[in-house]
Amino acid sequence: MPGTPDHPLHGGCLCGAVRFRIDAPAFHTHHCHCSICRKCQGALFPTFAFVNRPDFTVTQGADHLATYDSSPSLHRHFCPTCGSHIYADSGADSDHVGSSAGTLDGGAHPGPEGEFCHIFWESRATWYEPDDTLPRFNEYAG
Numbered sequence: 001m002p003g004t005p006d007h008p009l010h011g012g013c014l015c016g017a018v019r020f021r022i023d024a025p026a027f028h029t030h031h032c033h034c035s036i037c038r039k040c041q042g043a044l045f046p047t048f049a050f051v052n053r054p055d056f057t058v059t060q061g062a063d064h065l066a067t068y069d070s071s072p073s074l075h076r077h078f079c080p081t082c083g084s085h086i087y088a089d090s091g092a093d094s095d096h097v098g099s100s101a102g103t104l105d106g107g108a109h110p111g112p113e114g115e116f117c118h119i120f121w122e123s124r125a126t127w128y129e130p131d132d133t134l135p136r137f138n139e140y141a142g
């Protein structure tokens, strides 16, 4: 697909302590506009690229990652040195992870454009309006 880079993709946190590899294109990617993600990531909306867990490997600094449970079923894994949010999952036994697309090296595209959407659209900070035609949902999708 045009615009989709060759895998594996590599990424990591700002300070370099944590590095990861993604071996396959994301099967779903969403821009999350919920207030929790806004606080957690310090951005108007983070972008999560979902990959099957076997395709996501923390190659360096796995022991360094800290975890914040923003709910009993959502665990956010981040670098406690520089604060980069690396990925989220619903538990160690979940079959997929939501990797923070912004932490991919060089702004790499995580997967097929057609699988992108906005979620929790009505919770967004309304002073910036994404100008795209992606589907917009007011609940979780993916």
Ligand SMILES: [Zn+2]
Binding pocket: 013, 014, 015, 016, 017, 018, 079, 080, 081, 082, 083, 084
């Ligand atoms: Zn770091």
Ligand SMILES: [Zn+2]
Binding pocket: 032, 033, 034, 035, 036, 037, 038, 120
């Ligand atoms: Zn969110």
